[in-house]
Amino acid sequence: MEKNFNKIVIVVPAYNEEKNIEKVINEVKPLVDELVIVDDGSNDRTFELAEKQGVTVLRHLINRGQGAALQTGDEYALNNQADIVVHFDADGQFLPREIKEIILPIQNGEADAVFGSRFLGKKSEIPRFKKIIIYPLAGLINKILINVSLTDPQNGFRALSRKALEKITIENDGMAHCSEILYKVFKNKLIIKEVPITVIYHDFGQGLFKGRGRGTGGFRIIKDLLLAKLMN
Amino acid sequence: MIQQIVALIIILFFISRLFWQRKNKKISGNEFIFWLVFWILAALLIISLKKIDSFVAALGFSGKGIDFLFYLSVVVLFYLVFTLGLKIEKIERDITKIVRKISLNDKEDKN
Numbered sequence: 001m002e003k004n005f006n007k008i009v010i011v012v013p014a015y016n017e018e019k020n021i022e023k024v025i026n027e028v029k030p031l032v033d034e035l036v037i038v039d040d041g042s043n044d045r046t047f048e049l050a051e052k053q054g055v056t057v058l059r060h061l062i063n064r065g066q067g068a069a070l071q072t073g074d075e076y077a078l079n080n081q082a083d084i085v086v087h088f089d090a091d092g093q094f095l096p097r098e099i100k101e102i103i104l105p106i107q108n109g110e111a112d113a114v115f116g117s118r119f120l121g122k123k124s125e126i127p128r129f130k131k132i133i134i135y136p137l138a139g140l141i142n143k144i145l146i147n148v149s150l151t152d153p154q155n156g157f158r159a160l161s162r163k164a165l166e167k168i169t170i171e172n173d174g175m176a177h178c179s180e181i182l183y184k185v186f187k188n189k190l191i192i193k194e195v196p197i198t199v200i201y202h203d204f205g206q207g208l209f210k211g212r213g214r215g216t217g218g219f220r221i222i223k224d225l226l227l228a229k230l231m232n
Numbered sequence: 233m234i235q236q237i238v239a240l241i242i243i244l245f246f247i248s249r250l251f252w253q254r255k256n257k258k259i260s261g262n263e264f265i266f267w268l269v270f271w272i273l274a275a276l277l278i279i280s281l282k283k284i285d286s287f288v289a290a291l292g293f294s295g296k297g298i299d300f301l302f303y304l305s306v307v308v309l310f311y312l313v314f315t316l317g318l319k320i321e322k323i324e325r326d327i328t329k330i331v332r333k334i335s336l337n338d339k340e341d342k343n
Contacts, residue, residue: 058335064328072332
């Protein structure tokens with residue numbers, strides 16, 4: 001079943017990414033129909049640098065977290081007739097050439113939501129502490145809290161079809177959105193596919209207690225997930 | 233006995249503050265009623281400490297009535313902190329909605 005997917009939009013949330021943002025824009029822009037940078041209340045020149053590159057830039061007045069920025073990008077994409085939306089990181093940890101691999105299952109009509117996984121074949125240099133402690137722990141918590149098993153549930157590289165986007169609203173402003181998206185994809189019985197991707201690690205972005213920006217850090221994520229369960 | 237009177241005076245002070253705040257429209261009607269009931273309840277409990285003593289003893293606890301009130305207040309405090317947390321979370325989400333709306337509107341205005 002070959003479907004016609006015309007418009008591919010990449011959503012890149014960026015918080016204080018002045019060092020990487022131009023490189024990411026230059027690499028990603030030629031590959032897609034529209035590149036949407038969501039500046040999440042950066043204190044540096046992220047917004048100005050992105051605007052200069054002639055891409056779509058949305059600006060949060062204050063920092064609201066990665067989940068919030070992604071939802072802003074998603075709503076913009078929906079309003080602008082996107083057929084496929086890809087979530088991509090601004091810090092250069094994903095490879096732009098793998099975008100076409102992650103959207104392929106949707107283009108072929110095989111899936112509504114495609115998740116990148118660093119544990120399916122391709123080589124990623126994962127720091128040992130993350131590999132042995134953080135990811136298995138995160139996987140276990142996802143299994144307990146939202147009853148979802150995926151090889152790489154905390155991966156931020158994903159593609160969603162328009163159908164999936166219309167059904168999923170990210171309500172978790174912080175990093176807990178990874179689990180939330182998975183949960184909503186499963187709940188809406190969307191077809192899922194995992195695709196091997198490469199992750200390049202720059203620094204220790206996400207610790208147990210604190211990461212960068214709002215709603216980060218392992219314990220905060222667990223708290224947000226529990227809170228979201230109570231609120232809904 | 234003296235302790236009870238001191239406690240009641242303190243409660244009276246808070247209730248008078250409450251009326252003052254209401255008069256100056258610093259709190260809403262609902263909040264006013266909630267705190268009024270809260271303080272009146274606290275006063276009633278303190279007045280009937282003796283009865284609580286025997287009630288607690290009847291339940292089989294070795295502590296005094298005042299201890300029981302102390303445990304009760306910790307439970308109430310936990311509950312209040314919990315509801316406060318939920319309320320803050322809701323406000324945070326509303327802030328995000330506003331920030332998002334502004335960013336999308338700004339973009340539309342530019343185009």
